[in-house]
Amino acid sequence: MKKTIFLAFAFQCLTSFIFAQISVSGLLVENKVNPVGISEMYPRLSWQLQSSKRNVTQSAFEIRVSEDLNSLLRGANLIFHTGKIPSDQSVYVQFTGSTLKPGRKYYWQVRAWDQNDKMSKWSEPAFWVMGIMGPENWTAKWIESTVREPENRPSPIFRKEFTTNKKVKLAVAFITARGMYEAEINGKRVGDICLAPGWTSYNKRLQYQTYDVTNLLLDGKNAVGVTLGNGWYRGNIGFDGQKNFYGENLSLLFQMQIIYTDGSVENVISDGSWRSSTGPIQYSEIYHGETYDARLEKAGWTMPGYNDTDWENIRLANYPVINLVATKNEPVRKREVFKPVKILTTPTGEKVIDFGQNLVGWVKMKASGNAGNQISIFHSEVLDKDGNFYTESLRSAKQKNTFILKGEGVEEFEPRFTWQGFRFIKVEGYPGELKAENFTATALYSDMVLTGTFSCSDDLVNKLQQNIQWGQRGNFVDVPTDCPQRDERLGWTGDAQAFARTASFNFRVHSFFNKWMKDVAADQYPDGGVPFVVPDVLNNGQCSPGWGDVATIAPWAMYLAYGDKPLLESQYESMKKWVDYIRSVSQNNLWSPKFSFGDWLFYRPFDDNSGLSAVTDKNLIAQCFFAHSTQLLINAARVLGNDADAEAYEALLQEIKSAFLHEYATASGRLVSGTQTAYVLALHFDMLPENMRVQAAQRLVENIRAYDTHLTTGFLGTPYLCHVLSRFGYNDVAYDLLLQKSYPSWLYPVTMGATTIWERWDGIKPDGSFQTPSMNSFNHYAYGAIGDWLYRVVTGIDTDEEQPGYKAIRIKPQVSNKLTHAKATLETYYGKVSSAWERIGGRLNLNVEIPVNTTATVYVPATDASKVKESGRSITGHKDLELVGSEEGYVIVKVGSGLWQFSAN
Structure with a gap:
């Protein structure tokens, strides 16, 4: 016994002597944990080091990779082995091994040495699965339903049976759709992604998803079934009831690679052998909701042996695969679940459930009743001042889900191809009493890692921070939408640029913006202009200062936050095209745009005849952003070693600023617009020479005090307001603005019960009435840009x-x-x-x-x-x-x- 204890103690001492006081964990491949669907031939590997000691650094690392987990752990049959590499790099270390194969799974480990050359243990193994890696590897065919569609366009369903006769080592499915899809194999859902394949500029970039489905396959007979929905592809999107923006027909592309233990490979693909029908989803639209008729369910249709003789043959479609791209960003998934906090009857007799949080997602419901009973769920963000259900701000969006019972015991309903923005639901037609246990609300958003927290001694500011993060959750649904509830939900570029830096603190948005910025570049006009929204479903050929500047602002913000030089490089031409566009439409280096949103939703008092409305000259705003985008382009050029570009655009920047001074400032530095936004932009973007900046900051503070220490800025001035005040020695004024509780201020909505960020400073007025219903979202994240100041300054x-x-x-x-x-x-x-x-x-x-x-x-x-x-x-x-x-x-x-x-x- 003593000998055993002694040997254990000796081994522990020897281990401590041999191994460094560091450990390795947090392994990432292309910024993700164990990703499935990597398209990079040479993916980048990252890891974290932990130590209880101070001043610890990495002096070297070693990576090994294998196709077999057991081989990896033994250090045998490695396809990549670096040996000991002297380097302190632990982020974005590139795999440089042998050629990676489509649909294969690779396991890897890393160990590191500290500054004293002591070695850590090998990390726990991690893995990645390759995507399909190029159009030449697609053998599947696009298939469409031949079922005649009624006006409500029910969701088509597709199925196929196949047989596996050998032991399966790995099965990987690659799936996409023109529309949305949800797949099952042998009655079990494939993955947990919602709203797939996500929203891109489909005609240029259509994402496919990769799934490890090994555990879903059975020995012998198998079946796969896929349901499609309208989604962004052909559903109602944009304004004026627009439909079929990308195409009229829904279609499926499915390819599954099965690798058997004997090394042989078999593919199951979408082709002419599939069958098609329709099922219980009778109507599905993003804005308007979903109708599910449980009487039309086809029990067992995704299981082998189902009788599909009355189904229709499919039609092969000749769509390209050249535009297919692997999914870069985190997909949309179900996240937090909320139970009702209150069930109430409104003054008008409506049955309403309050979930306590304005969220984005859907409601899951249980009910029992007779066949044909119809239950409708309506969604709203707020109640009116009398306590009644309020939907006027939704404009034409119905936000209505309907469930028709089949009459067989307790039934469950949960939507698939729509989502809602809501805190309250109104329930009509429910059989029996509304009970809390029969309703849950599920938040739905891109599966970003929560990275930032902020708290302080002021509870209202803490609630503001919570609201900022919930605003981001609700509006980062594959693209950065402006709002998640009314008939809009578009990727507005102005909102995204204003919030990009704050977004990178709250959540890991590296891959999210990487994906979306590629669509910004894809939808950029031939002349370099950038649309109001991306993907560009407005298709009006227009652009605006502060909106189009997302082309420069977002890539630079992501570079600062994540140090990803290739991301910056991939967006560089888009950045350059945007600046060159502005230059091409400018006269004497002055940008006077044909259209401008200006400082959107800036302060307007209740009485607009008061003379206090904070109107900022739109051309002054344009000139400031012209300079800012040019400066960011210069920064990117320097990082990327494009010195000639940097020098050329530095000369342009001086001309832009000289033109600004000549056109918009007096000799003493007074601006033609005396608004907060005018001085904020001029100071933050260094439009004024240093000898004019002190007086400009003083004028900014005088303006703030003239409004009794209230802000008056809109979407473009707000993100930088407190930054400018703190930079020029007025930190106390910045704090006063932060802590201001009356309108207009950040905390006013909090005092009015907000659980997200509002579109307008006074979405609900002090008397309980609402702002203009046609433009009054209660989940609109742009003003949450104050979060950047909380993190970086406070x-x-x-x-x-x-x-x-x-x-x-x-x-x-x-x-x-x-x-x-x-x-x-x-x-x-x-x-x-x-x-x-x-x-x-x-x-x-x-x-x-x-x-x-x-x-x-x-x-x-x-x-x-x-x-x-x-x-x-x-x-x-x-x-x-x-x-x-x-x-x-x-x-x-x-x-x-x-x-x-x-x-x-």
Whole structure:
């Protein structure tokens, strides 16, 4: 016994001696965990390092890859093995092994060495599955239904049986549709993706999804069944009841590769052998909802042995596969589930259920009744001031789901090819009493990883942060929509550019924007203009300042957040085309656009004759964004080594700014528009020479105070308002705006019970009445852009442009006596970054967490380094950190990874 204990102790000591005090986890392939459907021939691999010690870095790594898990663990039959590579790179390390094959599964591991050359253990294995990898590998045919469609266009269903006669090692299905689809194999759902294949500019880029379906196959006979829905492809989308934008017929493309244990390969494809019919989904539209008639269910139709002799033959369609692309972004999935918080009867007698949160998704319902009983569910974001169900702001969108019972015990209904934006539902025709246990609401959005948190001593600000994140959840449904409830739900470019930086704090939107920006480039007009919405279903040939600028703003924001140089490179030509477009339509380097939304939904008082409406000259706005996009193009050119472009556009930028001064500013720096937005844009985009900036900031503050410390900005000015104030020494005014509770302000909707961000500052007026119903969404994320300031200024978490993606981190909080504490955390590709400060009496504590393999420059709010301590020790002569110096109001230190606790008077 003693000998056993001794040997165990000796082994533990030996292990500690051999292995570094680090471990490897968080393995990603192309930014995703164990992704299925990778199209890159040379995918990029990333990992995180953990250590309880400070100032830990990676000095080397080793990667191994195999097609077989057991071989990987033994280090045998490897298709890729780097050996020990001296490098501190742990993000975007490119696979450079042998040629990867379509539909194959690859397992990999990594280990690392710390700065003392001590080695970690091998990580837990991870994997990826390749996609179809090119049009030449598609053997499947597009198939369509020949069933004559009635006016309501019910969803077609398709089926095929096949046989497996050998033991299956791996089965991978590649599926897409012109429309939406949901597939089953042997009665079980294929994957958990909703609203597939997602929304792209279908005529140019149509996504397919890849699924590992090995566990769904049976020995012997099998069956596959697929249901299609109208979706964005041919459903009602855009304005004026537009239908069939991309095509009239729904069609399916299905290809399954089966690899047997003996090495042989068989494909099951969509071809002329499939059969088609219709089922219970009798109507399905994104805006208007779904009708499901359970009496028309075909029991067992996705199981082998089903009798489909009365089904129709299918029709082969000659659609291309050249435009098919693998799914880059996280698909839409079911997320949070909500139970009713209240069941009520309105003053007009309506039966209404309140789920307590304005969310985007659908309601799942249970009911028992007679065959033919019809239950209708209507959806709304708010009740009116009398407590009645309110749908006028939905415009033409019906947001109505209908379930017709078959009369067989307890039945369940859940939509498939639609979704709603709602907090409240009205139920009509329900047999019996409405009971909470029979209704749940499921949130539906792109399956982004939650990466950011923010909290502080003010509960209303905490609720604001929660509302910002719920606004993002509800509107990041495969594309960044403007709103999720009315007859719109389009990828408005202005909203997306305003919110992109905030979005990257709240959730990991790297792949989300990567996918959508490719559609921005695809739908960019031949002359370089960028549409209002992407995918461009408005097709009006117009563009607007601050909207089209998403072409430059979003790629640069993603580069800063994730350090993804290839993403920036892939968007560079689109960025350049946009700037060149503006230049081509400008006169004397002045952009006077034919159309402009201006500072959309800026402050207008209830009495527009008051003279207080904050109207900003649209051409001034255009000129500011002309300069900003040019500057971002210059930044991208420098990163990518396009020095000639950088120099040429730097010369253009000087001309743009000179033209601005000549046209829109007096000699003393007064702007032709004296609005908050005018001064914010001029200051944030450095349109004014340095000797004019102080007075411009003063004028901005004077304007704010003239409105009794209220903001008056719209979609274009709001994202930068508090940033400008903090930058020019008016941090107290920025905090005052944040904490303002009366209209117009960020907290006014919170005081009115909002659970998301509103489209208008006064969507609900103080007397309970509503703003203009035709333009009054209660889930519209753009004004949530204040979140960027909460993260980057209040708690001070920021990235270094020289080492983006948080390889080098800056922590510079701008504290205020208006809060007693504030804290933010951010999950980066390297690990968690956090910054938390609190004021206790005359003392400030700043706690910082820095991930392994990164460094940080920390600005401690203090005036004297000798009075700053870290973990109770003076920072002067501190062996674990470097005292860099000081600047106004801060003592600056440089640290490595670990937990750091600073305190100062």
